[in-house]
Amino acid sequence: MRRFSMSYLTAPVASPLESIRIASEVGYDHLGLRLHPTAAADAPSPLLGNRTLVAECRRLLDDCGLTLTEVESWMIRKEFDLSHSAAAMETAAALGSPRLIAVADMRGTVEQAEIEDRFAGLAEMASGFGLGVDFEPIAHRAAGTHDEALSVVAAGTGHGAGLILDMLHIDRMGISPNALAAIDRSLLHNIHLCDAPPAPVDLETMVRHSAFDRDLPGEGALPLKGYLRALPADRPLSIEIPMMRLGDSVSPGERARRCLSASHRLVENIDGLLA
Incomplete structure (x- = not known):
């Protein structure tokens, strides 16, 4: 059964x-929280330093x-300071065993080798808290x-590193269902589900779709059925749809x-076709 x-x-x-409370009342099986600020302007989580x-x-x-x-989110920059991460990791561990999410800064601001080095350090630190x-x-x-993403994950080998795929970004990266099916299943723990408008040609619209303006599953242009058929059905589908x-x-x-509701309709249609 899908979760x-x-x-x-x-x-x-x-x-x-x-x-x-919202996740429980609506009927979700799991949820994600934001504990670590993605940008300097983000407000700190009220959970940090508040044991009660x-x-x-x-x-x-x-x-x-x-x-x-899952716990959001570590932005890997050229200047990447892990000294402020311990509180978020300690809090995450106290709440269970969520996966931490790391993303990279904008292209041109940090090199691939630097991302791999910083991700390896993040994964090693997180493993000390029992987290991946x-x-x-x-x-x-x-x-x-x-x-490039697989190379980053490989840098964290031995420290519980994994790969989290988002339907929007799968589409924007041009990853085919066949390529998805070939990914090592042991790297995949959660999968982000959403729909979105057709891929734009300009960066501003691409960023807006990603952070602010996605669609309900089945109401956008993404080939979700092909993606989901290629990915393991026993991983939680983390519904990430900013609107x-x-x-x-x-x-x-x-x-x-x-x-x-839209996600249920989508996967019921897919699973019914596969039955």
């Missing part, structure tokens, strides 16, 4: 307790029967091709509900 996780960007709320809140979240996760599958790290390749960022165009007109809970 679904509510990614942070699907229903972004400030309170981790509210995130857990961490314990409350862990109790609520257990009471709701939810598990934390997944590298997420993004087409418009550094290490944003299939081969900032909705503004405040649709509550985070309703967004999460619409995303899960």
